[in-house]
Structures are given as C-alpha cells and as structure tokens.
Amino acid sequence: MIYPIYAYGYPVLKRRAADIEKDGDIDVKQLAEDMFETMYAASGVGLAAPQIGKSIRMFVVDADAMDPENLKGFKKVFINPEILEEDGEEWAFEEGCLSIPKIREEVERPERIKIKYFDENWEEHTDVFEGVAARVIQHEYDHIEGVLFTDHLSGFKRRLLKGKLTSISKGKVEHDYKMKFPNLKK
Ligand code: NI
Numbered sequence: 671m672i673y674p675i676y677a678y679g680y681p682v683l684k685r686r687a688a689d690i691e692k693d694g695d696i697d698v699k700q701l702a703e704d705m706f707e708t709m710y711a712a713s714g715v716g717l718a719a720p721q722i723g724k725s726i727r728m729f730v731v732d733a734d735a736m737d738p739e740n741l742k743g744f745k746k747v748f749i750n751p752e753i754l755e756e757d758g759e760e761w762a763f764e765e766g767c768l769s770i771p772k773i774r775e776e777v778e779r780p781e782r783i784k785i786k787y788f789d790e791n792w793e794e795h796t797d798v799f800e801g802v803a804a805r806v807i808q809h810e811y812d813h814i815e816g817v818l819f820t821d822h823l824s825g826f827k828r829r830l831l832k833g834k835l836t837s838i839s840k841g842k843v844e845h846d847y848k849m850k851f852p853n854l855k856k
Pocket of ligand 1: 766767768786809813
C-alpha cells in the first residue's frame, strides 16, 4: 500500500516520535513493506514513519541506487533506534527530503555513527555506519526526533528558504508522487 507523504508544515514532522511496543498492535513487517513501497514510488532512499503521519520510531532506507559500488544491498528497517555514538569529521553533503520537494541543501554532519536498533523481525542489532550510509540514517533518525534537514541550516539560509517552504506547505510545488499538504488552499 502506498501512503501519501506528509509535506513540510505538518506538526507530526516536528514531534519526537514514540517507541513501538513489540507485542502491540502495529504490524511492523507489513508497515515496513508499505513504507518501502511508498519510498520507491517517490524515488526516495529513506522514509521515516512521521512522513506518512505516524508518530512512531521507525524508518526504512535503501541507498543502493545512490552508490551501487559501496552501498550494494544497503536496505534496512530501523525500529526503536538509538544513536549511541556519533564521531569523525563533520562533512558537507547535499540532502533532500520527500516531505520538502525541490529543495536540496548542503548539511554538515559527523561521518560515523554507532546505532542500536531492532529490525522487522525484532532482532536487535548494534552497527557502525559511515559516509553516505551514516548520512542517510542520520537524516531519517532526525525525522523521528522531529528534526528536518532545514533545521540544520544557518539562520541566513533558512530565511532565504522561508517563502519556498511556505509554498510547499500550501501545496504550491511540483511533485510526482502522492502527498498531503497541511495548508492546502482549496
Ligand atoms: Ni527526509
């Protein structure tokens, strides 16, 4: 099932998401499958649950296409993740976001992370990721903390983007996948 992607301006994107209960009523396998389907339909490399309106700590990534040489088969589901360490040099990389179409900006983040998480079978993992793999995870992890990549930009850059972001929240932006806009003018 393909979900509509919530655009910039929805409060769910600014809220810290809640942990998922292992024996609760969320079918994480089904949800992971639907999130991958939604992400692929939008040609994304990562998708976090708040982006489909669910304030829960889960995201999916498949960055194979970004760097087939180094990220071959880098497809994962992260449930209740916790970044344990973040280190290395800060480096700049141009990020985009399915909730903020048509805007890409360079963001600085540390190069390496150590993260603990559960997969869709509730197996626990602790892994180290670096470079682009770390970057995709950091961006998605931010989503479940209620942070968007635009929050990392300088005040100056944010002021420059303000008009565009307001337009996005009103649905005045081109997009070739299903979206929902908080301030859509009918
Ligand atoms: Ni994003």
